[in-house]
Amino acid sequence: MIPAGAIDCDIHPAVPSVRDLLPHLEPYWREHVQRRGLERDNFETSAYPPGAPINARPDWKPPAGPPGGSLPAMQAHILDPLRPAFAICNVIHGAQMMMSEDLSLALCRGINNWLAAEWLDRDDRLRASIVVPPHSPDLAAEEIERLAGDRRFVQVLLLAMAEIPLGRRMMWPVYRAAERHGLPIGIHAGSTYRHPLSAGGWGSTYLEDYVSFAQGHAAALNSLLAEGVFQKFPDLRVVLIESGVTWLPASMWRFNKTWRGVRAEVPWLNRLPADIVRERVRLTAQPFDAPPDTASLTTILEQLGSEDMLLFATDYPHWHYEGEAALPAGLPADLVRRITLDNPLATYPRLQQETAR
Amino acid sequence: MAKHVVATVAEIPPGGRKIVTVRGREIGVFNLGGAFHALINRCPHQGAALCTGAIVSRLEAPVPGEYRLTRPDTMIRCPWHCWEFDIATGQSWCEPDDVKARTYNVSVEPGEALAKGPFTAETVPVSVEQDYVVVEV
Numbered sequence: 255m256i257p258a259g260a261i262d263c264d265i266h267p268a269v270p271s272v273r274d275l276l277p278h279l280e281p282y283w284r285e286h287v288q289r290r291g292l293e294r295d296n297f298e299t300s301a302y303p304p305g306a307p308i309n310a311r312p313d314w315k316p317p318a319g320p321p322g323g324s325l326p327a328m329q330a331h332i333l334d335p336l337r338p339a340f341a342i343c344n345v346i347h348g349a350q351m352m353m354s355e356d357l358s359l360a361l362c363r364g365i366n367n368w369l370a371a372e373w374l375d376r377d378d379r380l381r382a383s384i385v386v387p388p389h390s391p392d393l394a395a396e397e398i399e400r401l402a403g404d405r406r407f408v409q410v411l412l413l414a415m416a417e418i419p420l421g422r423r424m425m426w427p428v429y430r431a432a433e434r435h436g437l438p439i440g441i442h443a444g445s446t447y448r449h450p451l452s453a454g455g456w457g458s459t460y461l462e463d464y465v466s467f468a469q470g471h472a473a474a475l476n477s478l479l480a481e482g483v484f485q486k487f488p489d490l491r492v493v494l495i496e497s498g499v500t501w502l503p504a505s506m507w508r509f510n511k512t513w514r515g516v517r518a519e520v521p522w523l524n525r526l527p528a529d530i531v532r533e534r535v536r537l538t539a540q541p542f543d544a545p546p547d548t549a550s551l552t553t554i555l556e557q558l559g560s561e562d563m564l565l566f567a568t569d570y571p572h573w574h575y576e577g578e579a580a581l582p583a584g585l586p587a588d589l590v591r592r593i594t595l596d597n598p599l600a601t602y603p604r605l606q607q608e609t610a611r
Numbered sequence: 612m613a614k615h616v617v618a619t620v621a622e623i624p625p626g627g628r629k630i631v632t633v634r635g636r637e638i639g640v641f642n643l644g645g646a647f648h649a650l651i652n653r654c655p656h657q658g659a660a661l662c663t664g665a666i667v668s669r670l671e672a673p674v675p676g677e678y679r680l681t682r683p684d685t686m687i688r689c690p691w692h693c694w695e696f697d698i699a700t701g702q703s704w705c706e707p708d709d710v711k712a713r714t715y716n717v718s719v720e721p722g723e724a725l726a727k728g729p730f731t732a733e734t735v736p737v738s739v740e741q742d743y744v745v746v747e748v
């Protein structure tokens with residue numbers, strides 16, 4: 255049972271069509287999009303094809319349009335029955351994958367404006383992640399600066415697999431801007447398809463792509479750690495969204511073990527990397543790659559060595575569970591409180607400040 | 612604890628080391644810039660001959676890009692898994708509070724004093740003209 259007042263750290267409004275973004279684009283880019291007829295396409299991502307069953311729970315499919323495309327449907331499906339205090343909107347869209355950096359920024363801006371006008375203004379429980387052009391860190395930082403004053407934007411959204419590993423210095427303008435404004439970096443499962451999702455080459459099936467998302471998260475985290483992002487930006491927090499969670503203890507073990515022998519290669523990593531992960535990295539708890547029971551969750555928390563890391567998420571409208579079983583039944587009440595409230599508040603300074611007022 | 616004469620000072624010049632066996636224990640005796648240190652020749656990780664590894668400096672960087680080499684040639688790197696230990700304290704670089712190699716007290720004594728005892732010099736013949744490295748085990 256999810257207590258009312260929980261903080262849902264991952265829901266997915268979907269852009270119904272690029273046509274819906276037109277009013278939210280700058281005039282130049284509105285004209286550009288219309289000249290090219292781009293409003294007739296919706297740049298749906300290969301990572302989350304709307305027709306794939308896993309991306310739309312059957313009882314959460316709206317009568318028309320993409321799953322997650324309607325605010326009244328979202329309210330009926332999840333906001334009204336679960337009564338969260340806040341729910342954080344993470345939009346995944348082809349805008350994040352454009353080869354043209356300027357068009358990518360223009361569409362990301364349009365999405366952020368659309369989010370503010372069509373979602374945040376219409377339901378005061380909603381908060382959002384800033385969508386940025388991930389392959390243009392300077393432009394991404396500009397977009398963060400543009401929106402930082404709107405406190406309803408509580409995070410910056412990246413995808414785990416992009417053109418370069420996320421820790422590389424080229425990406426640092428994004429982290430600098432996010433840190434300056436108290437915005438965690440949310441790293442969502444998925445890829446901008448600049449490289450195969452499997453490190454060995456292009457797979458043949460969605461099955462391979464989807465399973466590879468977990469390895470993509472591991473690679474993103476390895477890069478952030480090894481490149482020293484957590485030392486360079488001491489107040490930056492990272493949230494791994496839809497990572498599957500349970501790969502992390504084994505990955506931390508392997509990272510620690512290898513680091514002990516080669517630490518001179520990364521001298522800024524001056525303490526156990528797993529301790530840095532425990533302090534600075536959080537994970538949304540859906541999907542959860544283990545049986546959905548209290549014993550499995552408890553085991554993972556023991557292996558993680560922390561009860562502070564998991565964040566409640568429904569992952570609406572993706573299909574990982576039935577009914578309201580976003581958390582295993584029978585969890586101790588204090589753990590439920592941590593996952594649904596204390597941990598999210600500690601992760602998102604802007605929500606904490608709002609709650610404290 | 613007894614004091615054991617393990618080498619003449621001249622045998623272990625600065626930067627040098629000698630591995631000795633005292634009361635059944637293998638011990639590495641190091642001369643770091645004129646100061647002597649002794650460390651058990653057994654890595655606390657998996658038992659490799661720690662003191663036979665490379666002597667290395669500390670490579671540090673508070674943040675990426677700000678590199679500095681500090682305390683040159685003061686660490687021993689285990690030949691098996693490359694864990695690094697401070698030769699003077701035995702502390703591991705990675706987990707200084709939890710992983711430590713055993714250290715022993717070392718002193719330099721003149722042969723004249725040694726001749727009076729009570730020192731054990733099983734393997735090193737002592738003459739009054741020389742200075743000796745003495746390990747407490």
